[in-house]
Amino acid sequence: MSRVITGRLDATIRTMGRWKPREVWCAVAGAVSLALAVGAASTVAVPVSSDLGLVAVLPYPFWIGVLLLNIAFIVALRGDAAGPARRLVMLWLIVALVLVLFGTAAFVTDVPRGEVAFRHLGVADALTNSQGINPRIDAYFNWPAFFALLATVLQATGLDPIAVALWAPVLNMGLWLAALGVLVRYLTSDPRRRWLVLWIFCLGNWQDQDYLSPQAFGFFLYLVVVALIIGPLAARPSEFRGFRRADLAAWWRGRTPADPRPAHRVSALAVTLLLVTVICASHQLTPFMVLIALTALTLTGRLWPSRLPLITAVILGLWLAFPASTFLAGHPPLLDAGIPAALEANVVDRLSGSAGHVIVVQVRIVLTLVLWALAVAGAVRDWRSGRLDLRVVLLAVTPLLLFPVQLYGGEMLIRVSLFALPFIAFQACSVLLPTGGSTRPSFRAAGVLVLTGFLLAVLTVTGRFGNAQYDVFTDGEIAAVAAVQRFAPPGSAIISAAHPTPWRSEAYLEHRYRTIDDLCRNDLATATCGPLVYDYARRNPAGAVVLLTRSSKASLVLQGASSAGGLAELEAWLSSQDGVELAFGNADARAYRVTP
Amino acid sequence: MSGVSRPTVALGLAAVALSLVTLVGLPTPLQAAAAIAVLILLPGQALTRLTPVTDPTLGALLVLVLGLGALTAVSTAMFYLAVWSWQACVVTMGVTTVLACVARGRKEVAS
Numbered sequence: 165m166s167r168v169i170t171g172r173l174d175a176t177i178r179t180m181g182r183w184k185p186r187e188v189w190c191a192v193a194g195a196v197s198l199a200l201a202v203g204a205a206s207t208v209a210v211p212v213s214s215d216l217g218l219v220a221v222l223p224y225p226f227w228i229g230v231l232l233l234n235i236a237f238i239v240a241l242r243g244d245a246a247g248p249a250r251r252l253v254m255l256w257l258i259v260a261l262v263l264v265l266f267g268t269a270a271f272v273t274d275v276p277r278g279e280v281a282f283r284h285l286g287v288a289d290a291l292t293n294s295q296g297i298n299p300r301i302d303a304y305f306n307w308p309a310f311f312a313l314l315a316t317v318l319q320a321t322g323l324d325p326i327a328v329a330l331w332a333p334v335l336n337m338g339l340w341l342a343a344l345g346v347l348v349r350y351l352t353s354d355p356r357r358r359w360l361v362l363w364i365f366c367l368g369n370w371q372d373q374d375y376l377s378p379q380a381f382g383f384f385l386y387l388v389v390v391a392l393i394i395g396p397l398a399a400r401p402s403e404f405r406g407f408r409r410a411d412l413a414a415w416w417r418g419r420t421p422a423d424p425r426p427a428h429r430v431s432a433l434a435v436t437l438l439l440v441t442v443i444c445a446s447h448q449l450t451p452f453m454v455l456i457a458l459t460a461l462t463l464t465g466r467l468w469p470s471r472l473p474l475i476t477a478v479i480l481g482l483w484l485a486f487p488a489s490t491f492l493a494g495h496p497p498l499l500d501a502g503i504p505a506a507l508e509a510n511v512v513d514r515l516s517g518s519a520g521h522v523i524v525v526q527v528r529i530v531l532t533l534v535l536w537a538l539a540v541a542g543a544v545r546d547w548r549s550g551r552l553d554l555r556v557v558l559l560a561v562t563p564l565l566l567f568p569v570q571l572y573g574g575e576m577l578i579r580v581s582l583f584a585l586p587f588i589a590f591q592a593c594s595v596l597l598p599t600g601g602s603t604r605p606s607f608r609a610a611g612v613l614v615l616t617g618f619l620l621a622v623l624t625v626t627g628r629f630g631n632a633q634y635d636v637f638t639d640g641e642i643a644a645v646a647a648v649q650r651f652a653p654p655g656s657a658i659i660s661a662a663h664p665t666p667w668r669s670e671a672y673l674e675h676r677y678r679t680i681d682d683l684c685r686n687d688l689a690t691a692t693c694g695p696l697v698y699d700y701a702r703r704n705p706a707g708a709v710v711l712l713t714r715s716s717k718a719s720l721v722l723q724g725a726s727s728a729g730g731l732a733e734l735e736a737w738l739s740s741q742d743g744v745e746l747a748f749g750n751a752d753a754r755a756y757r758v759t760p
Numbered sequence: 761m762s763g764v765s766r767p768t769v770a771l772g773l774a775a776v777a778l779s780l781v782t783l784v785g786l787p788t789p790l791q792a793a794a795a796i797a798v799l800i801l802l803p804g805q806a807l808t809r810l811t812p813v814t815d816p817t818l819g820a821l822l823v824l825v826l827g828l829g830a831l832t833a834v835s836t837a838m839f840y841l842a843v844w845s846w847q848a849c850v851v852t853m854g855v856t857t858v859l860a861c862v863a864r865g866r867k868e869v870a871s
Contacts, residue, residue: 296842312835312844313828319846320782320799321792339824346821381828388825395818431811435826442829445836487840 186239187249193236194253194260200229201264205271211638211714211752215520215722218268218629218636219622226268227622233260234617237363238610245604247355254359258341261366265624266333266374269632275642276329278635279664281376285325286672288314294673299490301673306491309445310378325669332376336384337366340374343387344586350395351553356605357593360613364589364596367620368535370528370627371582382450383582385439389454393467394555396432398422401465421468433469440476444483449572451480453583456565460558517724524630531623532581535588542594549599560587634664634719641713642666644753648709649675651747651757655706659683659697661716661731676704680734681720688726694737701758702743708760710738714752764865768809772861775802779854783847795850800827803853806860810867830856 204226214220237257240249248254269277276282287304291297292315299306318325341362348358374380402418405411423429444451455476461467484492515525539560546552563583567576596613598605605613645667652658657676660667668677683700684693701708712735720726726734738744739756748755778798786794804827813819834852838844 291839291844295839295844297839308839309832309836312839313832315839315844316831316835316846316849317795317799320795320850322788322795323792342821342824346818349817385825385829388821391818391821425812427812431813435811435822435829438829438833439825442832446832 183250184244186243187253190236190240190249191253191256193232193239194257197229197231197233197236198260198263200225200232201268202271204229205268208272210273210636211718212632212636215518215524215633216630217520217524217626217632218272219626220520221632222268222625230264230621230625231614231618233257233264234614234621237261238605238613238617241356241359241363241613242605242610243356248359258359258362258366261363262334262337262341265366265369265621265628266337267331268625269629269636270330270334273636273638274326274330275637275639275666276326276332276375277632277637278372278375279666281329281332282666282669283672284311284314284376284378285329286668286670287311288318288325289670290672291315292319299487303448303491303495306488307378307445307447309442310381310447313381314376329376332380333374336374336380337369339384340380340387341365343384343391347387347391347394347586348590350391350398351556351590354597357590357597360593360597361586361590363617364535364592364620365586367617367624368531368585368589369582370531370624371578371585372628373578373582378447379450379579382443382447385443385446386450386454386457386583387586389436389439389443390457390559392432392436393458393461393472396423396428397436397468397472399466399468415465419465419468429468433472436472437475437479440479444480445487448488449566449570449579451476451483452566453563455480456562457559460562461555464554464558466555466558518722521630521722521724524626527623527630528627531620531627534620534623535585535592538592538595539588540591542591542596545599546591546594551594556587556590560584560591631664631719631722633722634715637666637713637715638752640750640752641715644711644713644748644750644755647748648711648755652709653706655704657701657704657706657708659701659708659710661712662719662725664715664719665711665713667711679716680710681725688720688730688734690730690734690737694734698738698741698744698758702760705760708758709747710744710756710758712754712756764868768861768864768868771802771806771809772858772865775806775854775857775861778802779850782850798850798857799831799853800824803827803830803857803860806857806864809864810860 204223207223208218208221212218212221237254240253240257243249284304287308288311290301291308291311297305297308304311317323318328344362344365345358348361352358373383398421399419400422402415402420404415421429423432440451440454443454455473458467458473458476462470462473467473515522517525543552543557561584563580567580570576572579596616597603598609645665648658649667649671652675654674655676657678658667659678659680662679662681665679678700680688680693680697683696687693697710701710712731717726717728717731720731721728735754739746743759744756746754747757775798778794782791782794782798785791801823804823804825807826807830808819808822811822813822831849831853834856835844835849838848838852
């Protein structure tokens, strides 16, 4: 027996340096699929005309590339009796998937998608120019740490801010996957499961929170904190005997540290405290997710430094009480709490608009439900076989506690599903991989995995790029915004039709930025909205510029707030008023100067 | 008893040299590489070497996260104190790296 084992070990060591034909083919297939997807995406014309978004206009070679990539990954994952393909091949295939799924928009256009990345560049620019922090400006200046980092990096490197924003999704996914890769190593020793978790995490990531933002940075730090608390800072619980006080006390005292080396635990604790502080200074929501995760793991006896949740709560409380107090004084955090209000803002309000837009929203819901259903099935399977990891279940479920607490602009469900996703992906793997630990999947199981992966990719591309009609900007719109920022006098108001406007990346503090959508509180009929906008513009002492872009108008139409005819009528009315003159125009935008 | 290891000395010297080069200025791609090294990677590496982490994967992640975390803390503090400039951040991160290398060197000498 020992000779057989030694012989196998020798054979493994002999072949370790050599590439197997399967590995070579998988690597080549990854390169081909990447080339197909990039080539296909680069042929897409902007603006995107379909209300289904990019999914409707991506040519078929893109989908062939996605399918081929899934086949290559599953073949590499299946590997042979010794395990999956070598690490380099698996890493390369994941890099290819990240580029295909998260770099797609960057291959379509060289303008960053969405308004918010532009705004975040503007905050960093404002910090650079003012060289100080005024918390009265807005919420960003109450949680400024990410913008301070961004300002420093942009100024010191000399990189083009627009290019940084364009490639931020790929960079952020890389950071998230690096953290998740380490985290998963503490949860399982099965290499196939480790790789598949990363794959499913990419395929289920429709939330589109990886743009240049504090939440993307915060999520990276959150994943590192979780890796540390289930790694070097973890505790092994003793046997649970019951809820009597004596039993609970014995259970609590019986915990042992998972890492027996005190120096390792102390250094991991120091790193965790630094990260918690940075998270508290960077983003409103993420520290609460950290606190919930820490508390859940402590209460179940899975975290060794049991005072860590308390320390985190103190740091968070201090941040809210001092640096962020200006914002919180005017915005009570629990003002709009409650499950009915949360459901209204996060689900009902989003299920409106054009037929295509409603389909996109439904696809996002279906994708989330499919992943959660797979995770539940995986959890049941693990529970039956006595292998259910309570930590994974807790980390997947506890983010839901924040859902009814705050509406968060109707985005709480998106954030909650993102924070749960790594652990949902982990639990889903229990049902996607064979039961017997590191068993090689059969041909049939591999086929199911390929189909599941491809289906998830189609749903994610649909959900993620479903707003492409209004969040992918044209060069004409960028030129219009640049022109407006050039000729709008300091102190003037700049009024856009709606929020997807690529503005505020410069002169963040020089103008008052408003949208017609906000001014008219969603009643965009010309008779009521026109006078409101006109009066607001004329009352501003430095005047105003009304900017009407293709994308902002498309957003209002797609989401059912107005119609193309209604917006044309509103524009015609505004342009005929006294003191209003056309100052800039091209195929995708018009800007009207309004004198006070 | 042994002396300071070569990687520690190299890290400290690289931090000093790259800080100076970044402050003087280089063509864009080189400036970006030098600035990222001196602001994030070198401090991250120097701080990670102060921890007893032996797992290379966790170590690599710590380099990134400690570099980013420390730079974020330094930049934010400078903004609150109204003393921010990117040059001051470069100098501070360079000094942080050197100090971490000195601490590591003292441990190496003592061991």
